[in-house]
Amino acid sequence: MTPDTLRAHLLAWYDAQARDLAWRAGPKAGWRQDPYKVWLSEVMLQQTTVPHATPYFLKFTARWPTVSDLAAAPDEEVMAAWAGLGYYARARNLLKCARAVAQDHDGVFPDTEEGLRALPGLGPYTAAAVAAIAFDRPANVVDGNVERVMSRLYAVEAPLPDSKPELKALAADLVRDDRPGDWAQALMDLGATVCRPKSPLCERCPVSEACAGLATGAPETYPRKTKKAERPRRYGVAYLLTRGDQIALVRRPPKGLLGGMLALPTSDWRDRPWGAAEAVAAAPAVLDWRSAGEIEHVFTHFSLTLTVLRAEGAADEVIWSPRRDLDGLPSVFLKAAKAGLTSLL
DNA sequence: TAGCCGTGGGC
DNA sequence: TGCCCAAGGCT
Structure with a gap:
């Protein structure tokens, strides 16, 4: 299967199966997403599950509807609102970022991956995700889902985290100028709902025909991982x-x-x-x-x-x-x- | 660069 | 129970 055929299969699947998430503007491709909501959701979703982040996203957007509203909020209120979501450096950087956007960018998010990457709390993943989803830039959006999908699709034997550059390069080969925001979300939806960490649903996968991991007979064993140190x-x-x-x-x-x-x-x-x-x-x-x-x-x-x-x-x-x-x-x-x-x- | 940094759910 | 896991970033 050629890369473009693989893309077509996955995008068609996404058009039919996209998850209904609180921060998604609407079901139709091309709907303009609010960069503030895309950014806020992406930060909340860092190392955090959708069910855990969703009520926080709704609370934040109801209380602070725009990035300028958030920028004007007192530190204590934002930290208290974040309580329970974990990784509290995210909340501190969230405020720093909101204030940088409000003060240095007239309340408007930069619309390029490079510009976004310069903001506090936006690393390689989040900058690429906001660029792709909010601004339809052809960014290579690589998170844990994408790494897992790539490792299975190409049966990558090298273990994480050493294999990260290889997996990122494999993902880059599939990025096109056509529908980059949908492509990023399609890959992540596939990883979250079908190409799951445990018990993947390969019979429902739109690209199983192209999957080298499935061909090995044990797709769930990818990605390989090095053992973790024990917790004191x-x-x-x-x-x-x-x-x-x-x-x-x-x-x-x-x-x-x-x-x-x-x-x-x-x-x-x-x-x-x-x-x-x-x-x-x-x-x-x-x-x-x-x-x-x-x-x-x-x-x-x-x-x-x-x-x-x-x-x-x-x-x-x-x-x-x-x-x-x-x-x-x-x-x-x-x-x-x-x-x-x-x-x- | 590898260690630090939360939480809750699934099995 | 203990381990794994979830849309990572910072230093």
Whole structure:
């Protein structure tokens, strides 16, 4: 099958099977997409599933309908709205990018891959995706879906991540000036719904006839991957300090893990458990701290066991917040706060 | 450049 | 339960 025939099959499949996603302007090819919505959705979808990102996309676009609206929003509001979506550097860069577009580009997104690539938070993938989807530029849009599709289509034996350049080159050979935005989305839709990581639905694939991976009899074994390092465990203490109907929160430093987010006060997170006495000694105030549970949380590169201690009283340099308004907390602290608040004292 | 950076769902 | 995975970017 020639590359152009392969393209024709996949584009025809896309015309019939395109997913109905919140950020897609409409079902007809050629509909003008709003660059702001394309960009916002692409950033939210970085390493994030469609079901998880969708409610956040709807919330953001309802609250901040244009990039200039978002640019004018206070940092704390945007960070709180992002809480639960993870990878919080994305939210910090989202704001930086919105403000750069508002201030340096008169509120209009650059319409070239190169111009987009210069904005904060837009790497090779996102710049190409926005260029293709919003501006119909013939960009080579390569994400995890495309890498998987290419690795199967051509039965690439080299393992990821070393094979990334090869997979990108294979994808580039299929990009044309004709319908580049639809082509990018067709490839990603195929990867998400048919050429899935596990149990691919090859019988429904519009290009199975051309697939070398299927011909091997084990398409699901592609892409090959090098083994990952195991995840270490860390231990910490979270302090649930209440004052009547309020709870003490802190703002984490702007960079690093959960940077810029509201949080419960915590001890250091180290590689051995905390004893009761040292946990109390590390508390933000001298109070009658009592055990209030324990939670488990998994981050990308370590697992965390968080012991929750609870006390009633006062402390310096904390942000008092209503107990019932914990929506702005990252999931790990929401989990710890709920565990502590529901524990019997 | 390789390590850092969240979360929730599936199996 | 533990592991894998999802439309990556930054430093």
